[in-house]
Amino acid sequence: MPDNPVPARRGALVVAVDGPSGSGKSSVSRAVAAELGVAFLDTGAMYRAATFSVLAHGVDLTDRAAVAAHVRGVALDLDLDAEAGDRAELVVLVAPDGARRDVTTEIRGAEVTAAVSAVAAVPEVRSDLVLRQRAIIESACAAPRPGRQPGIVAEGRDITTVVAPDADARILLTASEAVRMARRAGQDGAPDATSEAVRAAVVGRDALDARTTSFTTAADGVTTVDSTELDFAGTVAAVLAVVRR
Numbered sequence: 001m002p003d004n005p006v007p008a009r010r011g012a013l014v015v016a017v018d019g020p021s022g023s024g025k026s027s028v029s030r031a032v033a034a035e036l037g038v039a040f041l042d043t044g045a046m047y048r049a050a051t052f053s054v055l056a057h058g059v060d061l062t063d064r065a066a067v068a069a070h071v072r073g074v075a076l077d078l079d080l081d082a083e084a085g086d087r088a089e090l091v092v093l094v095a096p097d098g099a100r101r102d103v104t105t106e107i108r109g110a111e112v113t114a115a116v117s118a119v120a121a122v123p124e125v126r127s128d129l130v131l132r133q134r135a136i137i138e139s140a141c142a143a144p145r146p147g148r149q150p151g152i153v154a155e156g157r158d159i160t161t162v163v164a165p166d167a168d169a170r171i172l173l174t175a176s177e178a179v180r181m182a183r184r185a186g187q188d189g190a191p192d193a194t195s196e197a198v199r200a201a202v203v204g205r206d207a208l209d210a211r212t213t214s215f216t217t218a219a220d221g222v223t224t225v226d227s228t229e230l231d232f233a234g235t236v237a238a239v240l241a242v243v244r245r
């Protein structure tokens with residue numbers, strides 16, 4: 001152990017954002033990170049990539065030990081650049097042959113969306129990915145990429161409570177169910193925002209995820225930003241206001 005265990009993140013800015021599906025976590029957090037000049041981490045993309053690999057290798061989703069063992073062997077390589085486009089670029093490095101595969105598009109597909117809550121509910125998968133997420137956060141603070149400020153905006157379901165409860169700013173981003181469904185439908189090009197498919201991908205998944213993580217009410221010290229009545233720019237401004245407070 002070092003004599004003086006000063007946190008690597010001293011002088012860096014860590015922003016934690018949680019919230020339900022379609023609340024704007026990814027898009028708003030990415031814009032906030034770009035504005036602050038820090039890195040951006042979409043932890044949901046990690047659970048999605050792990051799930052993609054589980055499905056691609058035919059691992060039995062009901063066999064929690066097999067799912068956890070498989071995920072432990074999957075290396076995830078995420079692009080943390082907040083200006084890299086609409087979504088995190090992501091490469092899954094599949095063990096044991098080391099072949100790299102870009103799964104940025106695949107992880108947003110219906111098959112992964114339907115299975116991701118089951119994978120994210122496996123405690124050993126969570127402890128594995130939480131450790132990786134903390135390592136990414138520490139690294140973005142201690143060794144930012146050239147031209148970047150030390151720090152990160154990390155978003156998901158348990159960032160304010162489990163992954164980085166000591167973050168400098170902790171935000172719960174919410175919006176009404178109807179607005180979140182409409183946003184997700186717009187994103188997926190679904191003609192009907194109230195269709196069963198959209199409801200399952202938003203409301204149904206939130207219900208499953210809420211068994212594992214707590215993201216519907218703000219924990220102590222967490223500020224709620226309700227984006228129901230805000231447009232995108234207004235939501236980014238509201239989150240930045242909390243960070244700068």
Ligand SMILES: Nc1ncnc2c1ncn2[C@@H]1O[C@H](COP(=O)(O)OP(=O)(O)O)[C@@H](O)[C@H]1O
Nearest residue numbers: 021022023024025026027183187230231232235
């Ligand atoms: N305040 C807002 N007003 C309008 N649209 C928004 C707002 N916030 C996010 N969006 C849009 O809603 C969609 C879903 O946002 P996303 O960031 O993927 O949510 P989440 O990560 O919480 O599931 C995206 O198309 C995004 O651009």
Ligand SMILES: Nc1ccn([C@H]2C[C@H](O)[C@@H](COP(=O)(O)OP(=O)(O)O)O2)c(=O)n1
Nearest residue numbers: 021022043044045047116120156157158209
């Ligand atoms: N920190 C996190 C982030 C995501 N998850 C789980 C729960 C979600 O259903 C999936 C996918 O997350 P993602 O943020 O991509 O979900 P959205 O489709 O943006 O709502 O991963 C989690 O358990 N913990």
